[in-house]
Amino acid sequence: MAEPLTTTMTVSMMLNRTPVQVEIEPSEPLAYTLRERLGLTGTKVSCDVQACGACTVLVDGLPRSACTFLTYEARDRDVLTVEGLAPAKDVLDPLQQAFIAENGFQCGFCTPGMLLAAHAWLSVDADPDADGEDVIEYMSGNLCRCTGYLPIVASILRARNG
Ligand code: FES
């Protein structure tokens, strides 16, 4: 007798520098896997249609909207969420320190996505001459309802300037 078709699959990935295997459904978005299967609720979901940036995580160092990026697509790749941003226990990433110093958040709902999008910029292609307008353009996919953006821009420039 034929085996019944299974609706789940196992994927492996490096998640926050740790190897992880997780059972998923093939059409499952990464945000669901992170939050509901792995308990990493730092990744927020707001619009759920890749329009607000709240769910931004890094896959192989590049920002991805975890609300629409399938977990299957992340198999065998490096995934970084806000839980893995700090380099060590009790040591914040310079971006996190800058957000605190510049009051770059209020309710904090957008902050994980902001941090990861900015981290990608600082890690990969931050122009040392970039100004606030450049940061606003780069971060245009990440929406914030609270801060008016200027403290966020100041935070990112502070981290860039060291
Ligand atoms: S929740 Fe994914 S982009 Fe808005």
Ligand code: FES
């Ligand atoms: S701090 Fe509240 S949405 Fe940005």
